Amino acid sequence: MERLTVVEICAGAGGQALGLHKAGFDHVLAVEIDKNAAATLRANSEWTVAEGDVADQSVWNPSDYRGVTLLAGGVPCPPFSSAGKQLGSSDERDLFAWAVEQAEKLQPRAILLENVRGLSATRFAAYRQRILDRLSALGYVAEWRLLQAADFGVAQLRPRFVLVALRPADARYFYWPSPNKTRVSVGDALFDLMGANGWPHVEAWRARANSIGPTLVGGSKKHGGADLGPTRAKLAWRALAVDGRGVADGPPGPDWPHPDERPPRLTIPMVARLQGWSDNDSWVFTGGKTSRYRQIGNAFPPPVAQALGSSIASALRHEGIAREIPDTDSTIHDPVYRRLVDGGGYVSSAALLKVMESGSTQAHLEDKMRQILLDFELDVEVVSNGARYKIGAFRGFTGQTDHRRHDFVTNHKSKVS
Template sequence: MLANESLKSLEICAGAGGMALGLESVGFEPAALVEKDVRTCETLAVNRPHWNVIRTSLEEFEPGEHTQVYDVDLLSAGMPRIKSAATAKRPEDLEERELFRCALYLVGPVQPRAVLFDNVPEMVHGDAFAAEREEIRKELEHLGYRLHWRILNAKDFGVPQDREHGLMVAVKEEYADGYRWPDPSPEAPTVGDVLHASMRARRWAHADEWRAHARRVAPTLVGGSDRRGGADLGLSGSKTIWRALGINGGTVANADAQEDLKSRDKPSVLWDLSSKGWELEAEPHEMPALTVAQAALVQGFPGAWRFHGLKTHAYRQVGHAVPPPLAAAVGRQIARALQATGAADG
């Protein structure tokens, strides 16, 4: 493969496109993206109409019916977060483990040159996941891959968020010597700098002073389960950090001023911040809440990316996504390994 040739990928559990968007920025063109949720598929279609989005569950995906996915350069997956076998108790935990195995055993028929899986940091070296790592090692080494494991933090790669990801990169042996993990960026962007313009756009008179205060990274955004609750910015510890940043982490604000007209009885979630004050000791409900679009900026999405669906579901798409800059950093290194080997052979 020559360095100027395009790279093809197959993305499974594609979600709202965070990983695919990051990979696209470093030269990977998706042959297909597999995602079962209809509203999430609509998010992908709205933002990238030319992408080949296949709406189906991973268990029902048959590569033989989509032959363009054979022999791609990269198989990538932002996998649902799994629990260790010892702690998996709920039916959905078992479903997530089954998805994990479906992804692993898709490598054989597809035969990509490289594989990129994202999951919980504990997957990399936690004792509770030793059996899973051994299953992965046996399967992929049998297929001729060399495995690389690493925990990377999104804040080290241009994302204003303290967010660790457990990553596995597997590269075919003929390309494996060329793979290196990306080096961290020297300085992370901050919440204040990333959200300043959007706070001003929401008519907040105190956006400038808030920006100066909020020049820190955010805690990890989480999407939460589709089976439970509404949208908020995380557990109590995360909400405490958001409060210190001057943000109400207990809810998500409306998308725009038009939605405010329907929510006059809920002033804490209004898009329009013209009536909001600025006090560090204020109660959370007196502080601004982030919109879905602002949460997406904290996750590293570009401002133009749009999320389909009502507020809670749209926010979950954001919280479940792989930050695009992190995917780009790892994808760039995979691309370099594949292209350098091909160029040397040529």
């Protein structure tokens, strides 16, 4: 059986790495900028770990890994997160388009990239279309899918927007993993850990924590200590009898009151289990409590990565029944962007309105153009009967040596994660 190898970029604390390992992939390289997360990877594996900016060729050279089976990663989320400004390619931290470009250098059989739900928003339709078109030009069949971590045994709401791309011969055998039939509640997932110090009210707590939790928020280096997220998330945790204002050093003991009187806080082992690590993994997180919490909170849940890795591995081995793959030219996320690109020059407002949803007005088109302008250069020419538009260069980072991103990373290295 062919050895399945993987290069993982922005590997973090190893959630995706662990899941892919369980699915049968061997890491030939993991790249991570955060020193504590890189130390965690080294502490739990014998993988080669390159520490530093993933886009710096002094850290690693993608061409050295040409022919790897899988290129995987969870590139930075802030450019697309609804909790931020959703700057997309205008955010210096955006590495999604850059990651896609590495496929030309590595020539992997498969690609797996994941990000937050925000990338699936209308705001980024043109961005997604560009990704699909670029992968098609590189010889891949690419598909997006929004997956819920709770469908794969993870006791939290954690939607992840996932891109999988394979060569056409392999894509015919790829099927997205099927959700589990049942979901796990926070109470059931953490019952033994919450009662480990003899808390007499642990059964009452489990009865109140009878649903899946909100998304764990790892946050960034720019913000304060470890807690379970913004006010809305804390209120959702409070409804599950969990105090989200911090992370505890240990579970409640025999003298801890009833959860209605004083809800307990989660510990690092509890947070890790909610993110999908199991006791059998024996995974060690390095660094202080805040760093360990952030590493876990920012991770891709191992069970989701394992499910995706297993589906990709099956496709690469041509297991199961072959399917008809979508025609990449007909896979449209943004008809306006596609019309602008296909036009090759100026395209009239009337022509663009024809490809928009029925009932769209000039005002809708102008809103759309403002969205596209955030990620692409756009030339507007006013004519007697309206306006004409010509799309220009992509604003994002794809590997340019003179891109503004390099100065940002150099000057803010302590805050980049």
